[in-house]
Amino acid sequence: MPKSRIRKKSDFTPPPEKKTAIKLDTRGWVAPFMLALFAVGLLWIVVYYVTNGNYPVEQMGNWNIVVGFGFIAAGFGVSTQWK
Numbered sequence: 736m737p738k739s740r741i742r743k744k745s746d747f748t749p750p751p752e753k754k755t756a757i758k759l760d761t762r763g764w765v766a767p768f769m770l771a772l773f774a775v776g777l778l779w780i781v782v783y784y785v786t787n788g789n790y791p792v793e794q795m796g797n798w799n800i801v802v803g804f805g806f807i808a809a810g811f812g813v814s815t816q817w818k
Contacts, residue, residue, distance in 0.1 A: 762818055769813045776806030 780803035782790050792799060 762816060765813060765817045769810045769817065772806050772810030772813060776803045776808075776810065779803035779806060 779791055780800060783799040783803065788796065788799070792802075795802070
């Protein structure tokens with residue numbers, strides 16, 4: 736009795752890779768702007784305390800602290816845009 740032919744299995748070839756362009760949002764401005772706001776807020780508060788309330792704006796009085804913390808809070812607000 737003749738032997739039947741053995742079919743050779745074809746080698747596995749992986750499917751072709753899909754090349755998709757990855758579009759990244761360029762938000763290089765976020766980190767420097769955030770750090771600048773932090774620094775300005777901190778500097779505002781430090782200058783206020785070091786000069787005994789004479790600078791940055793003498794007429795504002797203790798509201799200078801609120802302005803400094805406002806800059807810092809704005810820095811945290813900008814940080815939410817960082818990816």
